[in-house]
Structures are given as C-alpha cells and as structure tokens.
Amino acid sequence: MHQRTSSRSTYVLSLAILVLISGCDKKSTSPSLAAAQVGFITIKPQPVSWTTQLPGRTDAEMTADVRPQVNGVILRRLFTEGDEVAAGQQLYQIDPATYRASYDTALATLAYDQAALITARIEAQRYKPLAAAQAISQQDYDNAVAGAAEAVANVASARASLEPAQINLDYTKVRSPISGHIGASSVTPGALVTASQTTVLATVTQLDPIYVDVQEPSMLRLQLQQGFANGTMKKDAKGEVPVGLQLEDGSMYNLKGALQFTEVTEDESTGTVLLRATFANPDHFLLPGMYVQAVLSQGVHQNGIVVPQQAVLHNTHGDATVLLVGGGNKVLLQIIQTGAVVDNQWVVTSGLRAGDRVIIDGLTGVEPGMSVTPVAEAAPAITASN
Secondary structure, eight states, X not given: OHHHHHHHHHHHHHHHHHHHHHHHHHHHTSOOOOOEEEEEEEOOOEEEEEEEEEEEEEEEEEEEEEOOSSOEEEXXXXXXXXXXXXXXXXXXXXXXXXXXXXXXXXXXXXXXXXXXXXXXXXXXXXXXXXXXTTSSOHHXXXXXXXXXXXXXXXXXXXHHHHHHHHHHHHHTEEEOSSSEXXXXXXXXXXXXXXXXXXXXXXXXXXXXXXXXXXXXXXXXHHHHHHHHHHTSEEOOTTSOOEEEEEOTTSOBOSSOEEEEEEOSSOXXXXXXEEEEEEEOOTTOOSOXXXXXXXXXXXXXXXXXXXEEGGGOEEOTTOOEEEEEXXXXXXEEEEEEEEEEEETTEEEEEESOOTTOEEEEEOOTTOOTTOBEEEEEOOOOOOOSOO
16 A cells, blocks of 8 residues: 555655656747847938027117107197007197297297398498489488398398297107107196106117127037038028027017128127027017027038937936947947937937937837837938927
C-alpha cells in the first residue's frame, strides 16, 4: 500500500514538472514584446517668416485743443459731443457785440478817410495848372499835394486798424483747427472765456489714420540686419515691412499697417529703438492710448527648419533635445539650438538637417537606443505668426 501511494505521488510530481516545463517552453517560444509605436515627421527646410511681437500704444496722428482767442461770453455751442467735425467748422459763438462795434467804427473811419483822399486828390489836380500859370502861389499847390499824400496815409492807417477789428470779430466764431473726432465740451452757453485761459474748450483728435509706437530691442534689430546682409533673411516682394496688430483681448485687428519710420538713435537706458507704424482706422475702432501688440514681419528665412514644441525636450544641463528615428529604427538623442517660436513650433537654428526623422508623438517611455515602430505624420502648417 505504501509503495503504491509513493508511486502515485511520484507520477503526479513528474506530471506537474512536465506541465511546468511545457509552459516554460511555450513561453520561450512566444514572440518577443512588440516595439513601441511612435509618430515622426521628416525635416524639410521651408520658408519661415520671421516676426516679432512688441508691446506698444496707439497714438493719434493729429490732436488739436480748441481755445478762445478773444474774451467774451459763450452764446452757443454748435456741435454734438463725440461727433466728427471738419476743419474750419464753427464750434462756438462768443458774444460779438463789442467786436462788431469796433469793426464798424474802424470801417467808418476808413470810409471817411477814403472820401477825404478823393477830395485831396481833386484839389491837387485842380491846383496844378493854376500853379503853372502862376494864378496861385507855389506854396498853395505844394500844400494841396501834401494834403493828398496825407490822405493816402490816413486811408492806409484806417485799413490797418480795420484788419485786427475784422480778425477779432472773426475770432468770436470759434472754429475747429483740424478735421477729426471732437470730445466733451468744458464750457456751456453763458460761460465767460478769455484768450489767455489754460482750460481748453474741447479737443479734436484725428483717428484715421492712427499711429502705433513700439520699442524694439537693438540686439534683435542687429540680428535681423545681419540676416538680411547674408541672405538668410529677405523682405517681402515690395521691400516693405508690414505690421499686424493684436488687441488686448488677443484678437487681431483686421487691417495691416506699415512701418513708417525708425528712430536713428538708441535709448541708452532701455537699449531699444523707437518704431512707428501707421494703420488705417476708417471705423475709428482704434482709439489713442490703447495697449496693443505690434506684430512686425521682419523677413523670411528661406531654408528654415521648425519642429513642434512638444517634440523638444531638455536634458539635465538645460540643452534642448529631440529624439530621432535612426538606422534600424533605433532611437537617437540629438541636441539642438532653437530660436523663435512660430505657430507653436520652434525654429531650429542648428542640430537638424533635411531628412532627419523627428519623433513628435509617443514620446512617453521612449529612450535612446530603443527599437521603435515609426509612423510618418504630416508636419503642422506654418502661418507665419508668433
């Protein structure tokens, strides 16, 4: 009985060992774990627009303060606050009574002197033949000639007095110095104004076109100039520098501007150079003093290389790196140098060349030296903004 039980135990143990060996053999003959699948793009140099986004503020092309040029009481305000006004349009009427009286007096004096001139000239002309015939003394004729000359001087003096009287009378009609958008009035009918007052009556602002002033770092300007010099950067077909405008809410202004001028001197305290761009503003959407971001298109790198931001990693030294699919689909680590960001893609200035396969998807757990299953993906499009 004991021998049978022992034989049976030996049989069961042997069977278990055979099953275990069979399982191990089956596991050893199963296929190895599949290589990780990664998505990659193939590097192809392409034209990359170089843009710079700089903060700035809008500024009116022209602003004029409306001030009284004579003393008096405001009788009427002849505009609606916030409206558009034209150059020369009357805005206020100052009481003209005293200025009209002065004008009328000067006009009457001129008329009197002109009449006296006529009489003096007739008398001188009549005395001339009489003096020649010695019918009158030479002294009488000389007095007549002198009287005519004096009458001419009186007329000239009267005209000179009439001119300021006319000007002061015209100044009672306060007119707009420029065309533009008029703001709030600081006075109402009945207010006394003076020619020497510091308070403006209103302000007229020309809103179309409008300026945008920004400060560009001089170092960036130097880099771009070097790019233009060596041919890696080129301006647009017109040789101009177009400017876009980003508003405070992140949206883009629907009209492009143009760089108007660049300051010729650098601000020593900030290391920047003043740039001024001009934008059409037909709907008066832009107002002076708005905070904006000017997007300056400063050239095109004809053979630029870009990679999506998610493909760029950093090692412990802070160097920018990417993972490449190398020969035999082995993963390679490549250190690169990056420049600007264009449409969420890094511009690569060195470290990559045409034909390199850069891994952009499936980076988790992938390390240099690993075998991978690469799947080609389309490179993201570039719309030349940053």
